[in-house]
Amino acid sequence: MSTAETLLGLLAVGARHGYELKRAHDGHFPQARPLAFGQVYATLARLVRDGEVEVAEVRSGAGPDRTVYSPTPAGLDRLRRWLSTPEPPSPYVANVLMAKVVTALVSGGSGRDCLRIQRAAHLARMRELTALKADPAGSVAQTLSADYAIVHLDADLRWMDTTAQRLGELAKEVRS
Amino acid sequence: MIGVAVRVLRGAGRADRVRSALLVAGSALATGFALCGVVVLSIGGLDARTLGRSCATDHGVIVCVAGTGQPVAVRAYTSNLLNEPGLRPGVALAFWLLLIPVLVFLGQCARIAAARRDRRLAALRLAGATPGQVARIAATDTGVCCALGALAGLGGFLLLRAAVEAGHVAGTPRTLPTDVGLPVLETVAVVAAVPLLGVAASVLALRRVVATPLGLVRRRQVTAPAGWPAVLLAFGVAATALPTALLRQGHIRTVAPFVALVLAGVLLSVAGVLLSAAWLTGRCARLLARHTRRPAVLLAARRLERDPHGQTRATSAVLLCVLFAAGASVMRALTLDSVGSGNGDFYASAYDLVTAAVGIALAVAATGLVVANVEAVVERRRELAALVAAGTPRGTLRRALLAQSVLPAVPAVLVAALAGTGIGVALGAGAETGTHIPVLRLVVVAGVAVGSIGLATALTLPALNQSVHPGELRFE
């Protein structure tokens, strides 16, 4: 879902070859499932096909040849758009949010903007749901499902608030 | 245990330090009054009656030839209250009666900062201290202050006594019995009794905390007190008439039972005054609250209606002073009427002495009232700050505070003055003259009392301004 953008983010700070990309990805997202080599190369191939990544050089050495990739302006643009677009506010988007925040930090951003726009999107959705509850014509069942969505959105929002306060530490860790 | 108590004290805020200082001062004063009584009773010398009536007149140093023909020097004082052995128990009694307002003051001090100290002690309780330990810590805290006060009182008494004695010119009559040594046993008893009374008061004031470790101090639902305190009051006043009657009929021959009966009657009357004042306060407050349109009066009246005992408790020491002053005024008038002009000056000066003592007690009581008022304001600071935030003028809150203490003071002082008058009449029932009540003097007594209550409250108002700080409205 967000592997392409994550790899673009990792490439944004310098050209790397596939194996380095896999190592960097697994290091930044220790909780996520490790990327399979096949997935890395398939994703890179797709990005190359779409003109968002290009082959910078091919190193030949003792082992197999290593292809080094770097992002094109179109790729960097896609990355920027991804980072500045909020995820559709539904519960359980925390994993994608985390990918965004870390990727933003890796690619030289602060991550704060990601959180800000996401918070606004979440809060807007929460307002809609809250208004739905206040509607006197609404059914109890409707209120219950709105309640459910609200408390889950609230969990995301709390995570965002806490993350916003931990951004400094996270930046140190990511850039070390 | 003392170590913990000291730490509890040291962690104390300003109110706690004020409370400690007042406890020390109050117990010093109590010790002083008690020792005065002790000294008066230990004046030795020869009973004037055994020497013949003529010797016991007001001639300063008297040299008498008794039946043996030997010259006997009778130690003498400028005041015949001290020269007449028959009057000395009365003088001692007067000093000891002065102990009552001072002890009430001590009890009041023990309650000061109660809410905050309650919370701290409750924290100790949550930290695992047993109820007994908490009670002991609180008691030690008060006991240490009172013991310090008692020792300070003894020291001050001895110093003053030495100073007065040093100024005495040999051969002239003394103003005060500074030549009489302090009896060791009685002195030790007094110095030991004062801290014990203080501890008893604090244990009484803190029994609620010991019961609720969470420190959840819900304001007690106080129902309007019933009318029976009035009966108690009447009974008490009547009881003070009993010893005089018994004395006259010859049923009592010694001083002790007379004093005991008078004390019992006075104590009953005191309880009656305090309870009836609360009852009257509750009634008047309810009536006012239902009809007033003035916010300050409404606030004051509802507070009084809710806890009529609280205000009486705060002013109880003042009310006691009124009771004594009124009683003394009536007895003064009766005595002056009955002795005629010859000895009038002597008795007048004796009663002036009593008035002065009551004046000191009143000053003490008013000081206690200031502190109690400040504490009451500080305890309400959140509510007051919220009221100001909602647009209640500070002037309204000030007027409410004044009304809260002056409105109930008027009926309460009246009850106390009437009871005092009743006791005076009862005690002086032996006088043959008609019952001439010194109305003007009584009005002055009541006026001074109400005035001092008003003044004490006025002195509280700066605390109100500090307490309504918006910082009280923050929750973070």
Place this chain on the structure above:
Amino acid sequence: MREPVLEARSLVRSYGDTPALRGVSVAVGAGEVVAVTGPSGSGKSTLLHCLAGILRPEAGEVHFAGTRIDTLSEARRTTLRRGQFGVLFQFGQLVPELTAAENVALPLLLDRHGRAESLTAARGWLDRFEVTDLADRRPGELSGGQAQRVAMARALVTEPQVVFADEPTGALDALAGERVLTALLGVARRAGTTVLLVTHDTTVAAYADREIGLRDGAVERADVPA
């Protein structure tokens, strides 16, 4: 945005050496419901106190309906708070000795209205918040939610232009809080009353039209006014 009814310009305020507000500017339009959010110590309550004329800022200006109010005398600000503003706190704002109706009538009595008239108006407001039968109870005999309803009646009895609510549901459980907020905002929106809602709780902030987020005494994010 509509003409702002309440505006703060570069407010600075500190407690001792601790800065609470360092240059906060906000504007609130008439009839808007705005949530002021932020973590503990971000200056939310201080901002509310300055806007409501309870606290004077050390620097900056507060304007209400075209008048600068931070320089007014305490007496003028008190009158303003009583008539044009309503305040609602987390708890402890009712006088424990007064009945619910008397608590609500208090601002009217302070404005020298008659006793009967004030109490009748108070009962009307208690009725609107569905606590009519509690009119003669004391605050100590009310549940948290009931007490907040009485407090809301008191805040609105003078029909103010702005209501300042500082964590009004902070002492309530979720459902009681929801009902209190729904009641407050229902009345406020119908009457076109501006509401400033200070809260650290996002589910509460979701009742507002927009959010002003504070952090370390400065505006961190402010939604564009609708």
